[in-house]
Amino acid sequence: MFETLIRGATIVNAEGLDRRDVGIAGGRIVALVAPGETASARIVVDASGSFLLPGLVDAHAHLREPGLTHKEDFSSGTHAAALGGVTTVLDMPTDEPWTATAGELSDKMAMAEGRIHVDVGFQAVISHDLSLVPGLLELAPVSFELFTADVPEAFLFQTLDAVTEALRNFGDADTLIGVSPGDQSMLTDSSARHKAGTIAAFLDSRPPLAEAGGIARAVLAAASTNTRIHVRQINSELGVKIWSRLRDLADASVETTPQNLSFSADDYETHGANLKGSPPLRSRQDVDCLRAALKAGLIDIVATDHAPHAPAEKAASYATFADIPGGMPGLQTLLQAMLKLVDEELITLADVVRMCARNPAKRFGLGQRKGRIAVGYDADILIVDPRKSSAIANGDQVSRAGYTPFDGWTVKARLTNVFLRGKEIVRDQVLIDPAQGKPVRRES
Incomplete structure (x- = not known):
């Protein structure tokens, strides 16, 4: 029985x-x-x-604990996940403090015990102190995260040499390195050129060229060091083209998000701060190219980059568009956003399971337990x-962000x-x- x-x-x-x-x-x-x-x-x-369907596995989420619990915490974030059919959340390491040491990772796991409504896997960040890596590996995080732009100096690897040298520490390790593609030099130089602080200036500071260069750098570094990498959310036509040409050079996978598949930069005019995140939304042509790549099977994983902020933070007045806190909620709406793509006949239900359950489970070391029935x-x-x-409405959201960009769908x-x-x-x-x-x- x-x-x-x-x-x-x-x-x-x-x-x-x-x-x-x-x-x-x-x-x-x-x-x-x-x-x-x-x-x-x-x-x-x-x-x-x-x-x-097997429970979804969101490979890219920020539950904001410790240190940022006015934005979200383990309880509220995993409540949203449960309501959205995400039964495993893979939590990013960018809290306060960032999850950079074995002690910080162990403490974070202990904080979650007895308070999470779905299973949670934890990701650690690579810092310049590479002596910390062995201790972190002993705790078996689902991934390590490497950043190439727009982060504090202690976690910034902005050159091909720096990325390659960091990856050399993982050549024999049974783990995955998540890489957020970007170019710090472009970010720095564009900020010096543009003082207006407009939406256009924000877009110029993080152009498709920076994304494509970051993808190429990550794949080449992985190929030369025999490491396994996962490229974080891409959303430009140029990025997709570079990925399609280089992806077979290394053991590499790539993700995008529902918001990148659903909105363009034109939507900033109506949604404003609630859509502001990084990478920025692209042109309609970029969105169409990304959707075509999804349909063609070039995108391995769709994740949310769930990154909520308190409503007052998004509603505040800022000197520049770039200063608005970047990120939006997504855990509660991942399944619905993917089902919308099924409604549009862009993908099938089996594709939803492939990109939001099986692939993230396998890629992040949970493939013997999660992602399949x-x-x-x-x-x-x-x-x-x-x-x-089913309808998506702001009033139904349980994340502390208090809204969803998909309201009204x-x-x-x-x-x-x-x-x-x-x-x-x-x-x-x-x-x-x-x-x-x-x-x-x-x-x-």
């Missing part, structure tokens, strides 16, 4: 669709039962007519009903239930079994 049996649904994995019932015990999927085959369980969930995997399962629509499907390791944690957009999440570590 199973603890839980989910009956009547169609399973969606990255490889395609399959009609099976799902038997769960001990937090894991223990059987995939053929339709009509006799099976019993203490709890039977009738999901007839619905799709079962298969025997032996964690029973992180979403029930999505295609017969019901309608999607032709509805997330009705969320299971985390076999326990139902969300039903009809209500968190019914809180604080069931656990910190997770890189396994392979």
